[in-house]
Amino acid sequence: MRSIWTGAITFGLVNVPVKVYSATEDHDVALHQVHDVDGGRIRYQRRCEICAKVVPYDHIDKAFEDGEQTVVLTADDFAALPAEHSKEIDVVEFVPSDQIDPIMLDKSYFLEPDGKSTKAYVLLRRTLEATDRTAIVHFALRQKTRLGALRVHGDVLMLQSLLWDDEVREAKFASLDERVNISAKELDMSAALVESFAADFAPDAFNDDYQDELRALIEAKLKSGAAVSTEATFGEAAEEGEGGEVLDLMEALRRSVEANRDRTKPKTKQSRTAS
Numbered sequence: 210m211r212s213i214w215t216g217a218i219t220f221g222l223v224n225v226p227v228k229v230y231s232a233t234e235d236h237d238v239a240l241h242q243v244h245d246v247d248g249g250r251i252r253y254q255r256r257c258e259i260c261a262k263v264v265p266y267d268h269i270d271k272a273f274e275d276g277e278q279t280v281v282l283t284a285d286d287f288a289a290l291p292a293e294h295s296k297e298i299d300v301v302e303f304v305p306s307d308q309i310d311p312i313m314l315d316k317s318y319f320l321e322p323d324g325k326s327t328k329a330y331v332l333l334r335r336t337l338e339a340t341d342r343t344a345i346v347h348f349a350l351r352q353k354t355r356l357g358a359l360r361v362h363g364d365v366l367m368l369q370s371l372l373w374d375d376e377v378r379e380a381k382f383a384s385l386d387e388r389v390n391i392s393a394k395e396l397d398m399s400a401a402l403v404e405s406f407a408a409d410f411a412p413d414a415f416n417d418d419y420q421d422e423l424r425a426l427i428e429a430k431l432k433s434g435a436a437v438s439t440e441a442t443f444g445e446a447a448e449e450g451e452g453g454e455v456l457d458l459m460e461a462l463r464r465s466v467e468a469n470r471d472r473t474k475p476k477t478k479q480s481r482t483a484s
């Protein structure tokens with residue numbers, strides 16, 4: 210992993226130097242769009258609706274629209290705003306960990322001790338564990354001031370950005386205003402159903418079946434000769450006859466999907482049983 214920035218956790222006179230790493234990554238297969246006729250790459254252009262010219266990025270400003278009027282904000286306007294370049298993760302308070310609603314959690318980051326001594330880092334981690342508290346912090350990332358939760362994750366400290374209070378919607382549904390009578394027998398039956406599905410959560414027991422089958426489909430296309438060269442997708446014409454026979458390709462896809470499904474079913478069932 211490569212750190213995205215370095216800084217320090219600060220509270221009182223305590224300063225804990227750290228390196229910050231993204232804790233998660235997207236496993237989805239990266240796809241782009243192509244023309245269905247010739248396989249040419251489809252690209253998007255920033256085109257002005259007034260002059261119809263393609264506009265380079267350094268000539269693009271941002272704007273706010275309220276429905277009737279538009280306010281254009283230039284680079285000079287943004288430069289006049291207070292810049293947020295602080296490298297400090299400033300602890301505001303320590304709160305009971307169960308007071309943080311999971312709906313507020315956003316991005317997660319691992320923190321690695323940065324420096325010759327790790328004593329301050331380990332001391333903070335153990336203190337949070339012993340007190341069962343989470344540090345509420347302010348920090349700046351990508352020129353935005355953010356609210357965060359600093360907590361223990363295994364042997365490391367984890368920083369999780371939090372949504373601001375006004376970013377979390379309130380759920381009010383008229384259908385829930387109706388009075389509903391639930392009998393004790395119905396509640397017992399429902400509880401029994403829940404108990405029949407009870408298990409300890411094991412994240413590695415679950416697979417993204419869609420992405421697995423998408424990868425199998427791509428692999429089948431590659432093996433069957435149905436692919437075009439990467440250069441062709443950037444505008445060069447594909448040669449005639451390229452692509453293989455359709456019937457052979459469909460058979461290869463069917464077998465690949467079935468083989469993948471047969472391979473994953475026993476493993477998933479076994480994992481759930483073990484749980």
